[in-house]
Amino acid sequence: MSDNASASRRTLWLTAPSLLVIGVALIAPLLLMLVFSVWRFVPSKITDYTLTLGNYWRFLGDGFYLKVIAQTVELGLAVTALSLILGYPVAYFLARTKSRWQPVLVYLVFVPMMISLVVRAYGWMVLLGYNGVVNSVLLWLGVITLPLRLLNSVHAVVLGLVEVLLPFMVVPLLAALKDIPPSVEEAARALGATPRQVFLKVTLPLSIPGMISGSLMVFSLAITSYALPALLGGAQVKMISAIAYDAMLVSYNWPFGSAVGIIMVVVSTALIYGYLRSVPQKAQGL
Amino acid sequence: MSGGTGNRRSPAWIGLSVLTGLVFAFLLAPIAVVLIEAFNDSELMNFPPQGLSLRWFQAFFANAEFMSSLWLSLKLGLIAAAISTALGAMAGLALARSGSSSASLQTLLLAPLYVPRVLVGLALLLAFAWLNVSGSLLGMILGHVLITMPYATRTVVVGMRAVEPSVEEAARMLGATRWQTFRLVTVPIIRGALMSGFIFALIISFSDIYLALFISGPQSITLPLRLFTFMEWDQSPLVAAASAVQIVLILSVILVAGRLFGLSSPGSVE
Numbered sequence: 001m002s003d004n005a006s007a008s009r010r011t012l013w014l015t016a017p018s019l020l021v022i023g024v025a026l027i028a029p030l031l032l033m034l035v036f037s038v039w040r041f042v043p044s045k046i047t048d049y050t051l052t053l054g055n056y057w058r059f060l061g062d063g064f065y066l067k068v069i070a071q072t073v074e075l076g077l078a079v080t081a082l083s084l085i086l087g088y089p090v091a092y093f094l095a096r097t098k099s100r101w102q103p104v105l106v107y108l109v110f111v112p113m114m115i116s117l118v119v120r121a122y123g124w125m126v127l128l129g130y131n132g133v134v135n136s137v138l139l140w141l142g143v144i145t146l147p148l149r150l151l152n153s154v155h156a157v158v159l160g161l162v163e164v165l166l167p168f169m170v171v172p173l174l175a176a177l178k179d180i181p182p183s184v185e186e187a188a189r190a191l192g193a194t195p196r197q198v199f200l201k202v203t204l205p206l207s208i209p210g211m212i213s214g215s216l217m218v219f220s221l222a223i224t225s226y227a228l229p230a231l232l233g234g235a236q237v238k239m240i241s242a243i244a245y246d247a248m249l250v251s252y253n254w255p256f257g258s259a260v261g262i263i264m265v266v267v268s269t270a271l272i273y274g275y276l277r278s279v280p281q282k283a284q285g286l
Numbered sequence: 287m288s289g290g291t292g293n294r295r296s297p298a299w300i301g302l303s304v305l306t307g308l309v310f311a312f313l314l315a316p317i318a319v320v321l322i323e324a325f326n327d328s329e330l331m332n333f334p335p336q337g338l339s340l341r342w343f344q345a346f347f348a349n350a351e352f353m354s355s356l357w358l359s360l361k362l363g364l365i366a367a368a369i370s371t372a373l374g375a376m377a378g379l380a381l382a383r384s385g386s387s388s389a390s391l392q393t394l395l396l397a398p399l400y401v402p403r404v405l406v407g408l409a410l411l412l413a414f415a416w417l418n419v420s421g422s423l424l425g426m427i428l429g430h431v432l433i434t435m436p437y438a439t440r441t442v443v444v445g446m447r448a449v450e451p452s453v454e455e456a457a458r459m460l461g462a463t464r465w466q467t468f469r470l471v472t473v474p475i476i477r478g479a480l481m482s483g484f485i486f487a488l489i490i491s492f493s494d495i496y497l498a499l500f501i502s503g504p505q506s507i508t509l510p511l512r513l514f515t516f517m518e519w520d521q522s523p524l525v526a527a528a529s530a531v532q533i534v535l536i537l538s539v540i541l542v543a544g545r546l547f548g549l550s551s552p553g554s555v556e
């Protein structure tokens with residue numbers, strides 16, 4: 001009994017500094033945000049501490065903001081769908097290949113994640129710019145006679161986000177596919193299923209949990225992105241994060257910015273909760 | 287033995303391999319073109335480069351603003367990673383030894399990974415502004431410790447799986463104190479995990495843009511933020527050179543650390 005008590009006291013002491021940082025730098029600021037979100041905005045002095053739900057109604061009831069919400073969700077769905085389409089073959093290949101390069105390839109999926117978003121956004125500018133790679137190739141091939149305007153568009157943002165978020169799709173998919181015992185697929189083949197049937201009737205259904213968790217994570221990260229849309233979307237793309245950023249740093253309407261932030265917290269918490277519930281054990285914590 | 291798509295030489299498998307190669311090209315293309323563009327001799331961004339030169343690297347290293355940001359980012363990264371590794375390692379040790387009852391504790395300790403970075407930035411911005419301490423370097427360090435700590439926690443939890451409790455018990459029975467056991471038995475086994483945690487924390491801090499966008503002040507403009515604001519009006523190859531320096535720095539850190547300590551998987555959120 002006393003052993004147990006000393007073990008839990010040790011756990012407490014060892015985790016206390018981390019918990020303190022999380023409490024001070026994450027939980028307390030989020031609670032402050034919650035409080036600010038129900039205070040009334042007064043220009044020049046920020047708030048007069050009157051309670052109101054007006055900040056929420058303003059965001060959820062105004063045509064302009066509803067359009068922003070719709071564009072954000074639409075973009076998130078497009079990014080998620082594309083990530084799934086591009087990520088599935090990669091995860092399947094990595095799960096089934098017998099190549100000795102497999103660990104290197106898995107590592108290569110992660111490498112871009114360690115390079116700053118800003119650097120990769122610039123990479124997309126070089127790829128999609130007026131004098132960029134894509135336009136040069138298309139001109140050289142004679143497909144077009146004048147360079148296309150590819151940057152500052154929804155498409156540029158979607159491409160950039162897919163590139164940035166793809167690893168978050170591949171990881172749970174890879175874990176789900178590796179969790180399928182080879183004997184299951186062998187049994188299906190032994191019973192006369194064609195490779196196509198094995199894939200469609202056995203492998204694909206068994207990998208659904210991985211598809212769900214990867215999609216939830218990618219969607220959650222896509223709809224809360226700010227930096228990449230700001231650099232690649234220009235004035236064409238207005239996302240929810242940009243509304244919160246502008247409210248906080250441009251118009252100093254902290255209550256409204258807080259309300260938008262709290263809505264994002266609620267939505268992303270629900271998505272991440274779903275992710276943690278569905279993610280395959282091997283990818284847990286990844 | 288054959289996988290789900292049948293024979294290694296089957297058309298389906300070859301198609302899959304080609305598709306995988308294309309997706310890898312897509313993943314790595316933005317990084318590859320930046321490395322090439324950095325050697326462009328031209329005034330403006332264009333591709334393929336019009337002649338090769340090192341002038342943009344010279345311009346980058348001669349630019350006082352970029353240099354002060356580079357040093358700031360390195361300093362911030364080293365400080366944040368050192369604190370994170372210490373705190374994360376303690377938490378990781380506790381988690382690894384507290385059994386299955388700690389699932390919710392683990393979720394709480396890893397929470398900074400799951401909260402989208404933009405919300406961490408927004409919340410800290412509000413808190414610092416409310417307390418009237420906006421734009422301080424100390425605030426940036428706190429924010430960076432918050433977002434990098436879970437990486438150290440996680441690598442140590444994973445690393446501790448390699449430590450047999452019986453080994454530690456043996457040391458204790460032979461008369462070692464708890465601290466001696468930790469220092470002489472546990473630490474050498476999890477040294478790789480500690481280093482991995484430190485390196486990932488350093489890299490995450492060094493490449494962060496969200497906290498920089500929300501909570502940095504005029505005295506704490508990190509390299510990614512300097513690039514971000516610069517890029518909005520100037521996309522000359524100077525940006526490519528600045529980016530290439532960051533890519534080379536990070537890749538060499540990964541390669542060297544991987545050689546020395548065998549980095550574990552860097553899987554991460556954001």
